[in-house]
Amino acid sequence: MLKLKPIRISLANKCQLLFGAAVVLILTAALIVVAMRMQALVEAAPLERARDFATAWLNNHIRLGNALLTIEEGGRGLPPDRDFGLTLIEDFEFERASGLDPFLARTIDRFSTTRKHQTFDIAEDTAGRRFYRYARAVRSSDLVSAQQLATGNGQAQEPIGPPEMILLIQLRDDRVAVEAATNRIYLVGAGTLSGLLAIGVFWFITTRIILSPVRVLRDYAGQVSRGDLNIRSDINTGDEFEELSDVFNQMLESIRDNQGRLSDANKSLDVKLGELAASNVALYEANKVKGEFLANVSHELRTPLNSILGFAEVLSESLSARTGPVDEKRKRYVGNILASSRHLLNLINDLLEVAKIEAGRVEVRIAPVSVDDLTEGLINLMRLQAENRSIALKRRVEPDLPILETDANKLQQILFNFLSNAVKFTPDMGTITLSASLIPEIPHTKPAQVRLSVSDTGPGIAPEDQQKIFEKFTTLDPSVTKEHGGTGLGLTICSELAELLGGSIELDSELGKGATFSLLVPVKAEPVGPIRRPPSGHGSEILAGEL
Structure with missing residues (x-):
């Protein structure tokens, strides 16, 4: 219209x-x-x-x-x-x-x-x-x-x-x-003359007394709009126009003072921006050096540590193969070497994984993944640890779930971390449930997703701590860290990997009622990181050692 x-x-x-x-x-x-x-x-x-x-x-x-x-x-x-x-x-x-x-x-x-x-x-x-x-x-x-x-x-x-x-x-x-008729003529004439006279008087009053100061103020405002802040209004009428002129001059003084302060602030801001840019460059370089150093050191530590693990395993096997009496103290020492070496290797692997993620060198390998096979393999992998503590391990998977197009290794790494944490924090005789369900597609808004959840009957997590546990090197219970080990990087890595797969992690927990960690991953992943697809004919076999 x-x-x-x-x-x-x-x-x-x-x-x-x-x-x-x-x-x-x-x-x-x-x-x-x-x-x-x-x-x-x-x-x-x-x-x-x-x-x-x-x-x-x-x-x-x-x-x-x-x-x-x-x-x-x-x-x-x-x-x-x-x-x-x-x-x-x-x-x-x-x-x-x-x-x-x-x-x-x-x-x-x-x-x-x-x-x-x-x-x-x-x-x-x-x-x-x-x-x-x-x-x-x-x-x-x-x-x-x-x-x-x-x-x-x-x-x-x-x-x-x-x-x-x-x-x-x-x-x-x-x-x-x-x-x-004579009266009408006189009335019309007198009215016309009086009207013209009144209009003339009003014209003089509006032009000379009212509009003249307004035009002066308009001209001053035009010069101010062109950038001249040194001009000042000079109206001496002794009425509201003079007050308006004084307020106009005060406004110009305030604008000029504010411009001066703003100019000083901009100069100071430019200096601080320069310093901040230099600090960001130095921080970027330091972070880059840190990442490279961490990756190199981790790699250099893994080589001798693998040798130590290999020789310790040989000693353990040789002690186990003896037919005669075995020195229990020596056997215990070898077991301590193996446990400490494996713990140290896990720490180094976590540090190396974080360094690779921060450096953007993590590749996403897209391949078909069966949710049913994935969950069954994880249950079998964790069953021995759960049975040692009399923890019931359950699996609930909806029938006819679609085949996922995602990175199987990273998907299994996230779920394995959820299950490991659940076994650590669930008391004896507790229950851990691994479930999978489909979240239907919302047209033009949200693609179809699969929710993979790990629920336990552990102590639960307080609401104020539910964000902290995803931060680096964060552990809520130091006693559990001493007992089971860990760097506080597991959930940080899981969060980063979930983002790389185009998914997200949700946490639902209350103190005393356990916790549920859920991974929401799209059926057809749109990963954030570099994509690498395996050659045709290759499956998605995953070994426990790759975890």
């Missing part, structure tokens, strides 16, 4: 339009009231003349002469050829007069039922000319008052009694229309 752009109108034009409309409305309302009052005064002039005629007739100051009209003539209105007419209607003629003229009918009824003594109306003759009709009720009290006033022995009294006659005066006054 097309959006209309609003029309831009300057402040000066808005003020002039608004003030002009206000002036027009105010003057129009005022002139309408004046016009109505002047029209009423003009219309009242014929009424006043008719009332004077009626009073003069009552006092016998005038004679009717040829101005007298019969009831039939007066009932039809004022003839076009006459400007004045007077009709005297006696009380016995009221009924006949009411039938001749509706105005007379209303007048007679009003005078008969109320104490009103005069009515007034405007009519038109047959030629379309306006004339005025005035009816005066003459009661007995009026006649008495008129006689007393004529002799100078009385005063006007309130009307008393029914009307004895009605005096109908009809007159024409062409000056009323002329005066009304």
Whole structure:
């Protein structure tokens, strides 16, 4: 839908339009009231003349002469050829007069039922000319008052009694229309002149007093927007515009001070960024040297350690092959050499694995993996360690799980670490369960995954420690470390390997209720690390020694 752009109108034009409309409305309302009052005064002039005629007739100051009209003539209105007419209607003629003229009918009824003594109306003759009709009720009290006033022995009294006659005066006054037109001309002229004068005054006020300081401030703001912060506003009007000018100058001072502080802060930040970049480079180099040193040292340590393990195994086999009595102390010493060497080899392998992961030299070998075969092999591999401590080892795998496309060695390494930790921390007569289930695909959001979980009935892990155990060299129970060994790198390595396989690790545990470590791996892995696919025809056989 097309959006209309609003029309831009300057402040000066808005003020002039608004003030002009206000002036027009105010003057129009005022002139309408004046016009109505002047029209009423003009219309009242014929009424006043008719009332004077009626009073003069009552006092016998005038004679009717040829101005007298019969009831039939007066009932039809004022003839076009006459400007004045007077009709005297006696009380016995009221009924006949009411039938001749509706105005007379209303007048007679009003005078008969109320104490009103005069009515007034405007009519038109047959030629379309306006004339005025005035009816005066003459009661007995009026006649008495008129006689007393004529002799100078009385005063006007309130009307008393029914009307004895009605005096109908009809007159024409062409000056009323002329005066009304003249009044309108004067009113329109005065209104126009007053409006123009008011608009001119408002224009001068808005332009000189209101808009001039605004334009000055606008020009100053334009120069500030172009980068000139040294300019200052100088408005001396003694009102809010001067206050606004002072605030504007204070704002410029604040902006300049803030810019100065910001410039100093940027310079300091540039220095710190340079130092930080140098520190990052040094840290990167140190980390690189550390990784290379760790990998080289680990490799160099593994070579003599393998020789020690080999000779210790030869000694153990030779002691076992003897038919005669065997020195138990010597046999115990050889066993200690084997256990310590294997423990040291595991530590070196963990350090070497971490170094390879940090250096980004871990390859992901994608191959088909059967979840059923994988879990069964792991159960068989851990069964002896579990039986030695009377721990029940269970396997729960959903039927018809899909074949995984992932790195079998790394997948088995993660699960083997979960199972080893479970055996370490589960008390005797406990239970360890290895389970596998399918997490269906969410279209366009999440691919299908397989959840591989290891649950135990061990002591559990506190919520505040569940993130710590995935950090390097972290162990929560030093006594277990002394008993079973370990560097605190196992779960760190598992977390890194799970990320390389495009999966994740979840932990659900409560103190005293055991723990469940779950590996969520996609059915078709999208690994993060370098991918390497084995040649066609090669399976995914895994040896325990590769763990």
